[in-house]
Amino acid sequence: MEADDLALVERARAGERDAFRALVVRFQRKVYAVALGIVKDPDLAWDVAQETFVRVHRGLGDFKGDSAFSTWLFRIATHLSIDAVRRERSARKEDVDEVRESDLEDGGEGILATPLGTDPRQNALRRELGEKIEEALATLPEKHRTILVLRELEGLSYEELAERLGIHKGTVMSRLFHARKKMQAALREYAGIRGDADRDGEDET
Amino acid sequence: MTKKDCVRFAPMIGAREGELSEVEARALAAHLAMCRRCQELAARFARTDGLVAEALLARANARDFAPFVDQVMDRIGTGAPQGARSGRGLLGWVGRHWKGTLSVTAPALAALAVFMYVHFGGPGQVASLEISSQGVSTVLQTSDGPVVLLPPEEHPS
Amino acid sequence: MTRRSFILAAAAAVLFSAVPIAARADVPVHVRVIKGSRRGPKQVDPRLDALRRQLSALAYVNWQETQERRVTLVKGRTEFVQLPDGDMAGITLQEERGTIATIEVALASRNTQSRLTIEKGQRIVHQVTGERDGAAFFLTIAVWP
Numbered sequence: 001m002e003a004d005d006l007a008l009v010e011r012a013r014a015g016e017r018d019a020f021r022a023l024v025v026r027f028q029r030k031v032y033a034v035a036l037g038i039v040k041d042p043d044l045a046w047d048v049a050q051e052t053f054v055r056v057h058r059g060l061g062d063f064k065g066d067s068a069f070s071t072w073l074f075r076i077a078t079h080l081s082i083d084a085v086r087r088e089r090s091a092r093k094e095d096v097d098e099v100r101e102s103d104l105e106d107g108g109e110g111i112l113a114t115p116l117g118t119d120p121r122q123n124a125l126r127r128e129l130g131e132k133i134e135e136a137l138a139t140l141p142e143k144h145r146t147i148l149v150l151r152e153l154e155g156l157s158y159e160e161l162a163e164r165l166g167i168h169k170g171t172v173m174s175r176l177f178h179a180r181k182k183m184q185a186a187l188r189e190y191a192g193i194r195g196d197a198d199r200d201g202e203d204e205t
Numbered sequence: 206m207t208k209k210d211c212v213r214f215a216p217m218i219g220a221r222e223g224e225l226s227e228v229e230a231r232a233l234a235a236h237l238a239m240c241r242r243c244q245e246l247a248a249r250f251a252r253t254d255g256l257v258a259e260a261l262l263a264r265a266n267a268r269d270f271a272p273f274v275d276q277v278m279d280r281i282g283t284g285a286p287q288g289a290r291s292g293r294g295l296l297g298w299v300g301r302h303w304k305g306t307l308s309v310t311a312p313a314l315a316a317l318a319v320f321m322y323v324h325f326g327g328p329g330q331v332a333s334l335e336i337s338s339q340g341v342s343t344v345l346q347t348s349d350g351p352v353v354l355l356p357p358e359e360h361p362s
Numbered sequence: 363m364t365r366r367s368f369i370l371a372a373a374a375a376v377l378f379s380a381v382p383i384a385a386r387a388d389v390p391v392h393v394r395v396i397k398g399s400r401r402g403p404k405q406v407d408p409r410l411d412a413l414r415r416q417l418s419a420l421a422y423v424n425w426q427e428t429q430e431r432r433v434t435l436v437k438g439r440t441e442f443v444q445l446p447d448g449d450m451a452g453i454t455l456q457e458e459r460g461t462i463a464t465i466e467v468a469l470a471s472r473n474t475q476s477r478l479t480i481e482k483g484q485r486i487v488h489q490v491t492g493e494r495d496g497a498a499f500f501l502t503i504a505v506w507p
Contacts, residue, residue: 017278018450021470024274025452026440032268033261033438042268053277133260152258158224173216180219180250187253262438266456266466271475349415350484353467353476355492 005069013060020060024053027070030153031077037149038081040138048084052077074154078146078164085142136186144179151176210236211243218247219254388436389455389463392507393443395429398422400496413502416487422498432507435465443501445469447491451501463505482506 005026011019031052036045055076063072137145150156150164161172214236217225225233237243396410398417402424406414409427417425433441435455443451450470457464461482468475469490478486482505491499 017281018470020281021274021278022442022450022452024277025468025470026442028270028273029262029265029268029454030438032270032273033258033265036264037257037261042264046273050273050277050280054280057277057281129256130260130263133256134264137257137260148257149261152255153261157221170216173220176219177216180253183257184249184253263457266464266477269475349413350480350486351478351488352416352419353478353486353488354420355472355474355489 006065009060009063009065009069012057013063020057023056023069027073028053031073034074034077034149034153035081035084037137037153038078038142038146039084040145044084045081048080049077051080055080075164078150082142082146132187136183136189139186140179140182143175144182147172147175148179148183211240214240214243215246218243219250388434389458389505390432390434390507391453391465392504393431393433393441393453394427394502395443395445395490396500396502397426397428397446398498398500399424399426410502412504413485413487416485428499435463440468445490445501446499449491451488451490453501453503461506465503465505467501467503480505 005023008019008023008026012023028049032045032049035048035052036042039045039048052073056073059076063069137148140148147161147165150161156164158169158172161167161176162169165172167175214233217229217233218237220230220233237247394410396407396413398420400422404423406417406425407427409430410417410425413425428446429443431443435441435453437455437458440452440454443453445451449472452466452468452470454466454468455463456466456477457479462479464477464479465486466475466477467486467488467490476488478488480486480503484505486501486503488501488503489498490501
């Protein structure tokens with residue numbers, strides 16, 4: 001697929017509009033999903049995703065192919081998303097990245113104690129859960145949303161996250177830890193799911 | 206086993222293969238083997254891992270992206286990317302495809318947009334078959350699957 | 363295996379079980395481009411036997427397979443099929459649940475995008491070119507063929 005991307009990039013660089021169009025169609029939803037995860041607002045995410053492709057088109061001549069096209073594309077999407085959030089947000093107390101003992105206290109246990117099955121009748125439940133997850137994600141600070149989205153949606157490694165976000169690997173790990181903890185706490189609050197130690201235990205088979 | 210150990214190892218939970226050094230991975234595994242609290246933490250993280258991606262992709266998939274690519278192409282305009290090579294005999298080819306691009310904006314097609322939900326009731330069948338289409342004129346639902354038809358062409362190329 | 367190494371292996375299994383759910387979604391599909399004609403002998407290419415019921419709903423009487431491809435769809439990534447009229451059809455897996463898949467079919471040069479949910483054993487039949495000289499091309503997609 002990567003070779004396929006590069007072939008389209010080459011054609012787009014040569015001025016073939018349909019090749020660039022194909023690249024947009026190929027990545028539009030995932031770029032939008034990354035932007036939505038970071039900026040929260042669907043319309044702003046739409047604008048960020050569009051701006052991403054406009055910038056990519058503008059920079060095609062400079063794309064050397066040292067990294068995968070998708071890596072380059074999502075790097076631009078990430079930076080534009082973060083910029084968009086920072087422009088909009090009011091000054092707020094920053095959360096620390098270090099992990100303290102108090103952070104290890106329980107919170108969020110029992111979430112999804114019933115594993116999500118593959119029964120199609122659970123689709124409605126999953127859709128509803130998806131909305132709750134999005135709402136919960138929206139409550140996280142920008143840096144926690146961003147790292148969680150990049151880790152889960154783009155599948156970036158610790159090293160790649162460090163490079164993308166300009167932080168140390170240790171900070172990546174602790175920031176991810178906080179992001180996950182906050183996500184679980186927010187899910188519990190938004191989904192109205194209560195802890196259930198017994199059910200929790202049953203799942204550990 | 207002290208809380209300090211947990212503070213050290215908790216951020217490593219959720220690491221993928223190869224992301225920790227061998228020493229770190231061994232130390233974490235040894236800690237996990239003996240620390241119930243961190244085992245529970247790992248289990249909780251594992252249960253919710255991937256859900257954010259799934260939720261965001263589902264949201265992106267639910268949105269109508271039909272206008273997206275046209276809006277991007279409009280913003281790009283007719284200009285070639287900076288540093289683009291030209292003179293490869295492709296202008297004619299691009300010209301032909303402009304007709305298709307122009308037809309994209311035909312309001313008649315937008316008027317033909319349909320959005321429907323087909324509900325099945327029988328046992329063993331899809332409980333709720335969702336179909337959403339834009340730019341097509343007809344969707345026939347058969348027990349073997351959908352048949353989607355385009356509207357008659359207004360501008361045959 | 364010593365007791366210690368067993369414990370380490372078990373702990374590692376707990377640790378590395380956290381594979382993202384979304385990353386596992388992929389669906390093998392059988393994609394065919396077929397041509398339907400109003401003229402010619404009333405005949406369905408034997409390779410299209412399984413499609414007879416769906417094709418019978420249409421006015422075309424002669425059906426031939428022109429292209430065939432087996433591919434594995436990965437969630438969120440679009441696979442392209444070159445069509446006889448020069449257009450491209452994009453096929454994207456949007457959701458996969460057990461034996462049910464939601465697939466988007468988009469035609470690059472038209473404002474056409476269809477999101478269709480089918481079960482294993484069912485097929486999508488999607489017109490992909492306009493009718494010309496009494497003939498049109500269709501894309502068929504079978505999941506988990």
